[in-house]
Amino acid sequence: MIAYLVTIAILVCVAALVGLALNLQWGQAGLVNFGVVGFVAIGAYATALLAPQIGWLPAMLVAGAASAILSAGLALLSIRLEENYLAIVTIGFGEVVRLVILNEGWLTNGALGIPDIPRPFAALGRTIGGDTVFIVFALALVAVVFVLLEAMARSPFGRVLRAIRDDATVTAALGKNVFALRVRAFAVGGAVMGIAGALHAFYLTYIDPSQFTPIVTAYAFMAVIAGGRGSNVGLLIGACSIMALLEGTRFLKDFVTVIDGVQLSALRLGLIGAGIVALLILRPQGLAPEPKRRAADLLPTEKGGV
Amino acid sequence: MAAQLFFNGLVTGLLLALPALALTLVFGVLKFANFAVGAMLTLGAYAAWVANVQLGMPLTASAAVAAVTVAGAGLLADQLAFEKLRLRGSISLLVASMGVSLVIENVCRFFFGNASRGFDVALSRPIRWEGLRINQEQITIAITVAVCLVAVDVLLRFTPLGRAMRAVADNASLAAVRGVERRAIARLTWALVGALLGLAGVLAGLDRSIDPLIGWNYQIAIFAAAILGGLGSPIGAVLGALTIGVAEEMSALVIPTNYRQVVSFAVILALLLFRANGLLGAKAARK
Numbered sequence: 001m002i003a004y005l006v007t008i009a010i011l012v013c014v015a016a017l018v019g020l021a022l023n024l025q026w027g028q029a030g031l032v033n034f035g036v037v038g039f040v041a042i043g044a045y046a047t048a049l050l051a052p053q054i055g056w057l058p059a060m061l062v063a064g065a066a067s068a069i070l071s072a073g074l075a076l077l078s079i080r081l082e083e084n085y086l087a088i089v090t091i092g093f094g095e096v097v098r099l100v101i102l103n104e105g106w107l108t109n110g111a112l113g114i115p116d117i118p119r120p121f122a123a124l125g126r127t128i129g130g131d132t133v134f135i136v137f138a139l140a141l142v143a144v145v146f147v148l149l150e151a152m153a154r155s156p157f158g159r160v161l162r163a164i165r166d167d168a169t170v171t172a173a174l175g176k177n178v179f180a181l182r183v184r185a186f187a188v189g190g191a192v193m194g195i196a197g198a199l200h201a202f203y204l205t206y207i208d209p210s211q212f213t214p215i216v217t218a219y220a221f222m223a224v225i226a227g228g229r230g231s232n233v234g235l236l237i238g239a240c241s242i243m244a245l246l247e248g249t250r251f252l253k254d255f256v257t258v259i260d261g262v263q264l265s266a267l268r269l270g271l272i273g274a275g276i277v278a279l280l281i282l283r284p285q286g287l288a289p290e291p292k293r294r295a296a297d298l299l300p301t302e303k304g305g306v
Numbered sequence: 307m308a309a310q311l312f313f314n315g316l317v318t319g320l321l322l323a324l325p326a327l328a329l330t331l332v333f334g335v336l337k338f339a340n341f342a343v344g345a346m347l348t349l350g351a352y353a354a355w356v357a358n359v360q361l362g363m364p365l366t367a368s369a370a371v372a373a374v375t376v377a378g379a380g381l382l383a384d385q386l387a388f389e390k391l392r393l394r395g396s397i398s399l400l401v402a403s404m405g406v407s408l409v410i411e412n413v414c415r416f417f418f419g420n421a422s423r424g425f426d427v428a429l430s431r432p433i434r435w436e437g438l439r440i441n442q443e444q445i446t447i448a449i450t451v452a453v454c455l456v457a458v459d460v461l462l463r464f465t466p467l468g469r470a471m472r473a474v475a476d477n478a479s480l481a482a483v484r485g486v487e488r489r490a491i492a493r494l495t496w497a498l499v500g501a502l503l504g505l506a507g508v509l510a511g512l513d514r515s516i517d518p519l520i521g522w523n524y525q526i527a528i529f530a531a532a533i534l535g536g537l538g539s540p541i542g543a544v545l546g547a548l549t550i551g552v553a554e555e556m557s558a559l560v561i562p563t564n565y566r567q568v569v570s571f572a573v574i575l576a577l578l579l580f581r582a583n584g585l586l587g588a589k590a591a592r593k
Contacts, residue, residue, distance in 0.1 A: 032401075218405075221401060
């Protein structure tokens with residue numbers, strides 16, 4: 001039971017990281033990325049390949065960097081495209097990553113996957129319990145990423161991204177380099193997805209291509225829509241509630257005998273789809289809408305107090 | 307060898323033509339890329355499988371069942387989801403179509419599991435002609451698609467409905483002023499698109515085994531075909547489909563067949579970079 005809760009908590013952390021990244025790209029900058037899973041997979045594989053050689057921290061940083069570079073590359077090629085086209089290019093990218101991982105066995109071990117990925121603080125884990133250490137590590141990682149992204153959202157960079165999302169033409173007319181800013185937003189999002197992939201690899205200690213299906217992308221969209229596009233706090237709430245609900249249904253398998261495992265997972269995935277549509281229609285602003293920041297809040301108040 | 311691959315490519319292209327046409331029609335009339343094309347194709351394949359294998363109907367009747375089922379699903383999706391989001395812009399519709407895609411795919415998985423299925427059709431010897439191996443299925447695919455394409459062409463060009471669809475695609479507000487109701491045209495478009503995807507599902511099921519991902523596996527190629535022809539252009543979609551089909555099959559000569567899908571992706575990327583409006587010209591793809 002405890003082990004099960006730990007698993008859910010860590011899956012929530014991974015989903016929260018992916019969601020935070022998508023929230024930057026789609027929520028704040030307005031760039032649709034249907035290839036989320038490709039970037040997560042790149043991060044996971046970079047970590048799995050490098051962690052045994054160079055240690056977990058450098059491997060995780062390389063994972064983030066690799067994912068960011070590929071993100072920036074894809075963005076350089078495609079970010080000017082209208083959203084329908086950007087969506088298809090990114091979904092295609094996700095598929096290409098999957099094919100490469102499946103077929104380049106010399107590097108990725110193909111469908112067999114890569115086992116024995118070392119966990120961070122493994123030595124410490126042996127003395128006080130691996131799960132405790134890992135959950136603290138996962139939560140700390142989410143906290144650090146959250147603080148950084150929230151600071152970014154409040155910074156001039158975040159502001160100009162939202163301006164671009166709301167009206168790119170006006171922002172360009174104000175002298176902002178819309179193209180470069182979009183590429184940068186995409187790259188930062190990619191880095192966070194890569195780190196999410198690293199966390200995924202660390203936790204499972206074994207990765208194979210079947211873990212990286214478009215469902216990862218769907219989860220991320222669901223979390224962003226549920227939380228409220230553009231709101232990082234909302235995203236965390238969204239990711240927690242969605243993942244807890246979805247993973248909680250795995251429990252049902254032990255009690256419900258009418259339907260089998262495949263049906264249960266089909267039910268779960270179908271519910272995500274229905275949830276995405278329902279939330280878009282019923283609550284487009286999400287559970288915790290993006291905070292409206294007024295110009296006045298940014299200026300120092302004259303009388304010391306509002 | 308090359309001639310055989312070219313021929314196979316043309317048939318694959320014809321198979322892609324129906325879903326590519328469906329994608330382009332939705333994009334033209336309703337202004338969003340429908341990511342549920344693959345899933346709707348899957349639904350068509352399963353609907354025909356139920357009629358054919360479980361109810362023992364002949365394949366032609368099963369195809370009709372598939373067309374009607376998917377048309378119904380399209381109308382339902384429009385009623386429940388797309389209609390309500392129509393004014394929210396294409397991103398919302400796009401993401402919603404991804405949700406619809408998940409729902410349809412998993413409804414199929416829920417009822418039929420992950421196992422591969424096949425239609426109950428008699429095995430037949432391939433015909434040999436001028437050194438080419440031609441399967442019975444390939445002939446069926448070619449004839450069905452040709453008939454559908456002529457029918458859609460006649461519909462779009464010569465009937466009041468086709469005129470109304472083209473009017474809405476061109477300029478919905480202007481069409482509304484002239485008394486063309488967008489709501490009704492949207493419904494009819496979904497019915498037509500659903501029927502096309504249902505038939506495409508049956509043909510895909512003839513070509514390979516039916517599983518919940520059968521449509522998803524065509525998804526990138528379908529988009530490549532429609533984009534190649536210029537999203538929104540029906541004739542372009544058909545030509546694009548033929549080109550992609552041939553390119554995918556012929557690529558076997560130079561790259562491992564595992565990477566066939568990469569060909570479609572490369573075509574999309576190259577095209578968007580160098581000729582963003584597609585071969586036959588379409589709405590601007592760049593911001």
